[in-house]
Amino acid sequence: MSDTKLPPVNEHLSREHMLEYVSARGVQPSFFDAFDIERQIPEKTLAWLYDVFAAEGQSRQPIIATPGKWHPELFGRISLGDGRVMDIDGILPVDAVGYHALHLPDGHTQLVLAAPDKLNTPPRSYGWSIQLYSARTERSWGIGDFSDLAQLAQIAGHRGAGFVLICPLHAGNLGEHPQASPYSPTSREWLQVLYIAVDDIKTTADISDLREKALALNSERIIDRSRVWPLKLEALRRIWEANGRTGGKECDAWVAHRGQDLRNFAAFMALSDTLGLPWQNWAEEWRRPDSHVVQQWMSENEDEIAFHSWLQYLCDEQLGHASRQGVDLVADIAVGFDGGGFDAWNWQDVLVFDAEVGCPPDRHNRDGQRWGLPAFSPTGLAAVGFLPFIHMVRSALRHAKGLRIDHVMQLWRLFWVPDGGPAEGAYVRYPHDALLAIVRIEASRRGAWAVGEDMGTVPDYVRPMMEDIDMLGYRAACRVPTSMFTVNTMGATGTHDHATIAGILLGTDPHDMVRIGKSVDWDAEYAKQKALALEAGLPEEGPYTDEQVRQAVLARCASVANSASRVVVFNLEDAAAVAERPNMPGTVTQWPNWCWALPQPADVVLNSPLARSIIAEAEKTRHIFS
Secondary structure (H helix, E strand, C coil), X not given: CCCCCCCCCCCCCCXXXXXXXXXXXXXXXXXXXXXXXXXXXXHHHHHHHHHHHHCCCCCCCCEEECCCCEEEEEEEEEECCCXXXXXXXXXXXXXXXXEEEEECCCCCEEEEEECCCCCCCCCCEEEEEECHHHCCCCCCCCCCCHHHHHHHHHHHHHCCCCEEEECCCEECCCCCCCCCCCCCCCEEEEECHHHCCHHHCXXXXXXXXXXXXXXXXXXXXXXXXXXXXXXXXXXXXXXXXXXXXXXXXXXXXXXXHHHHHHHHHHHHHHHHHHHCCCHHHCCHHHCCCCCHHHHHHHHHCHHHHHHHHHHHHHHHHHHHHHCCCCCEEEEEECCCCCCCCHHHHHCHHHEEEEEEEEECCCCCCCCCEEEEEEEECHHHHHHCCCHHHHHHHHHHCCCCCEEEECCHHHHCEEEEEECCCCCCCEEEECCHHHHXXXXXXXXXXXXXXXXXXXXXXXXXXXXXXXXXXXXXEEEECCCCCHHHCCCCEEEECCCCCCCCHHHHHHCHHHHHHHHCCCCCCHHHHHHHHHHHHHHHCCCCCCCCCHHHHHHHXXXXXXXXXXXXXXXXXXXXXXXXXXCCCCCCCCCCCCCCCCCECCCXXXXXXXXXXXXXXXXXXXXXXXXXXX
């Protein structure tokens, strides 16, 4: 950011002045909620936002251009991302997709984002949505892993699927109680080491005792990461020692290529084991990755840096193997990260820590939501050349041919809530043109397509902009009828935050909600149950047999398969007729969020008669890959 500061805060300023001030910096003065009621910014929230933006400077916005097309600001000397330096007269070379620096007369440079106009589009196809942690096989160490993903991808490909959509594989905070939610990671750039398939690592180390204990965990339906991780960590330590504390030449080259970013991450993971989390509780000298103390610690603890770097290499290698099993992987990007984790430590200068990301009340969450995630400063993002966003998207697409952006509104605006108070916040706009250009740049390098999860409160201008660049929207049959699915969408039976098909039909989901203290709209729940029963040709009221549940699953999947959506995705939980939803929004300990394993091995589920019947329905109208 520049050194230019905004005027100091005056507690006696009028509401009109503060509103004008923050509006000029991207804050929406009001918004229409899911009930079409216009909401104004609460007085305390407005004063808080004024304080936040009064402390920030200004930064130059990038030039967004299309290679081969004229742009009125592209004149002068430019350094291209591939090393070429040239004089341009309004038009970039057609092969100049990427990130460039335009040299300005005042001696500064301006970032140029050179992006294709549109994203790739997938063929009309179907795929499977997999919560990887839940997708255990008989050889899993208590949790699904990259080897299980490879096996499932192979089965899916042989059965004609076009892709496999995976829950976020972002790195999680570990320690004694590893973070369960894939949507609240420690980092969106690095990978979750809990998914390492230990038995796939070549070694002479004896880990048979650990394997026996880990395999025994598969008999328990609820995944206990606090028991899984110590076993995996001990096994990985033994292998590291037996292999001479080295990952080999290929690993060394991979680590060297990733440079200081990986060193910082490896140091953070090692330090968090010693100092605990969140990092805000560390002594002052440890709170910055560039501090003298942290840098000195790195130089004195190269073996620990190497070990944690090796773990990331293993993740990358095993995920890469899974991506080569005959079916495309679609990566899911979370909306944010844990404020006490690595990304927050690494990018702390461009974050607003007293702002928590969430959403206002809607029909499904009437109290609103607080997601416990810090917010990037829009000005700060631009000041660092959007590097956190670039690294995140590039990492997600390293082994994927598709990208699902959770809560795609993160590219346009986020609902900021004052940390520690009620969910009374305001929408803050982000430089969406730049963020969308980055998605197109990174996707073009991988030949990838993208889908934005656009459920909830979405302004009218967003979906036309998505359609204009061929970014698919997202439709879920648990929220809207499949007759409302449009061509430019990914159609789904449901999401990780909603009731499963079995949970709706059996009526267990609303009773689960009541049991843990959540409010329920019983009329709406009965209406959903009745509609599903009617769709499946079942009696309006239960009780329902297991066979009738499978009949309802097949009917709902058939409806999605026959929709207009370009691509459709089926949940593995539905193929297993699971009644429990993976995540119950608005809960922390009341529900075992992100801990439900499938009741059968995942490969058995994907080869089951119900899964085969779902596939048969998809084959009637979907492109089948050979």
